[in-house]
Amino acid sequence: MKAKTEKKAKVTLKNRQPWGRLDEKIKEKIVEELQTGLLTQRGASKKYGIAKSTIGLWRVKHNLVTLFDRQGLNRLLAMNESQESKLLLKKIEKLTKALAEAQFKNVALETMIEVAESELHIKIRKKRGTKQS
Numbered sequence: 849m850k851a852k853t854e855k856k857a858k859v860t861l862k863n864r865q866p867w868g869r870l871d872e873k874i875k876e877k878i879v880e881e882l883q884t885g886l887l888t889q890r891g892a893s894k895k896y897g898i899a900k901s902t903i904g905l906w907r908v909k910h911n912l913v914t915l916f917d918r919q920g921l922n923r924l925l926a927m928n929e930s931q932e933s934k935l936l937l938k939k940i941e942k943l944t945k946a947l948a949e950a951q952f953k954n955v956a957l958e959t960m961i962e963v964a965e966s967e968l969h970i971k972i973r974k975k976r977g978t979k980q981s
Contacts, residue, residue, distance in 0.1 A: 870898075878903060879910040884931060885938040 878896060881887040882903070889907070893900045961972050 875906050876910060879906050882907060883910075885935045886931065 878887075878892055878898075882889060882892055887895065889900050889903050892898070892903050896903075964970055965972055
């Protein structure tokens, strides 16, 4: 016997669920997945078949609600270990990328200064022993 494999139908305007039919709890669940870092806005859009702009509006609305509602904060604090470790891994990944970009920018600026000093004969770097006025 062959097992039937079901392929997900591509989400189109005709077969997607309109956002108005979604329950508020489902909307909150989607926004919480975004805030905890389990999904990106684009990933949530693909997963749930909802426009990115709509999810962005829910995110803004939910952020305003969270400011006035402390239960949202308590839910985030009550994450289990696997969710917390996923969140920390994503933060580490973002920080690593930011560090690599900063290092690259630093090297580029240093190279630019060296080229400007050698080609244009302009002293850009400050001498260490000079006094500030």
